[in-house]
Amino acid sequence: MNIVFYGGGNIAQAVAKGFMLSTLETDNIFYIDRNKKNQDKLKKLQIKNFKNESTVHVDIFILAVKPKDAINAYKDILDNYKNPKIISFVAGIKTKRYLKINKNIELLRAMPNTSSEFGLGITGIYNATFKKNNYLEIIDLFERIGEVVELKKESHMDTFTGMIGSGPAYFFYLLKTYEKKLMVICDQDQKKVNSIILNLMWGVGLSISKDDNLNDLIASVASKKGTTEAGLKSFKSGNLNKVFEKGLSAAIKRSKEISNEF
Numbered sequence: 001m002n003i004v005f006y007g008g009g010n011i012a013q014a015v016a017k018g019f020m021l022s023t024l025e026t027d028n029i030f031y032i033d034r035n036k037k038n039q040d041k042l043k044k045l046q047i048k049n050f051k052n053e054s055t056v057h058v059d060i061f062i063l064a065v066k067p068k069d070a071i072n073a074y075k076d077i078l079d080n081y082k083n084p085k086i087i088s089f090v091a092g093i094k095t096k097r098y099l100k101i102n103k104n105i106e107l108l109r110a111m112p113n114t115s116s117e118f119g120l121g122i123t124g125i126y127n128a129t130f131k132k133n134n135y136l137e138i139i140d141l142f143e144r145i146g147e148v149v150e151l152k153k154e155s156h157m158d159t160f161t162g163m164i165g166s167g168p169a170y171f172f173y174l175l176k177t178y179e180k181k182l183m184v185i186c187d188q189d190q191k192k193v194n195s196i197i198l199n200l201m202w203g204v205g206l207s208i209s210k211d212d213n214l215n216d217l218i219a220s221v222a223s224k225k226g227t228t229e230a231g232l233k234s235f236k237s238g239n240l241n242k243v244f245e246k247g248l249s250a251a252i253k254r255s256k257e258i259s260n261e262f
């Protein structure tokens, strides 16, 4: 399967790396991108510039530009390639906006996250007009780089975008508090601090895979009148859950707003 990323920035690079970790060869992955920095990064990954490979048969275009650039990029694909199959990674913009321009193409939306790079992605997929067999091939493709969630309603894409597409950044943000305190006790040794944080997060992930009940997992760490209990009590009294939920809702709301902006 030959895949062209139209837009070769953060998410395209993460997903391309994930594909390469799985069974897809670099020979089958191409990019179109105007940004010199991203071009250099893609070149290092041995991904080829599609502008130099125009005779290649394209199976799938992946639209991975910012929302403001999406419609132009989409039109460019339609102007230059016959009957393209297009996957849009673009946040917010609904399929009806694209299909208004041309309703005879196969189009679906996929919302991956950057952990796809390690084969640990989570991709929400909403099918608009892909034929069944082609759709199943796409599901199979994204299952190679992690978990796939098939979304039955396009409105669920906003929830998914705000929670999962943006998800890694929330954890990086929370971990900044850990980093600040750990830097002090580790003599400003950033590498050491990074490996501590890595083990913490990895251990948390592996624990969840062993036991799916989060309350039991909390109880396995907290003991009566202990440090964890004190920490958790303080989080509760500061309404951390509510604050976090509010943040997620703001991201979901923003995804909906973007759909109305374009």
Ligand SMILES: NC(=O)c1ccc[n+]([C@@H]2O[C@H](COP(=O)([O-])OP(=O)(O)OC[C@H]3O[C@@H](n4cnc5c(N)ncnc54)[C@H](OP(=O)(O)O)[C@@H]3O)[C@@H](O)[C@H]2O)c1
Binding pocket: 006, 007, 008, 009, 010, 011, 012, 032, 033, 034, 035, 038, 063, 064, 065, 066, 067, 069, 072, 073, 089, 090, 091, 111, 112, 113, 114, 165, 166
């Ligand atoms: N980042 C994530 O974690 C993530 C996760 C899921 C979905 N998404 C979605 O994926 C899309 C891309 O996000 P991103 O973070 O990867 O953006 P990004 O890093 O800015 O990458 C987009 C790339 O596309 C290039 N580009 C835009 N229009 C172009 C055109 N007409 N011709 C050639 N190149 C063009 C940009 O060049 P310039 O820099 O010159 O504009 C840039 O290099 C967004 O719509 C976002 O909502 C992102």
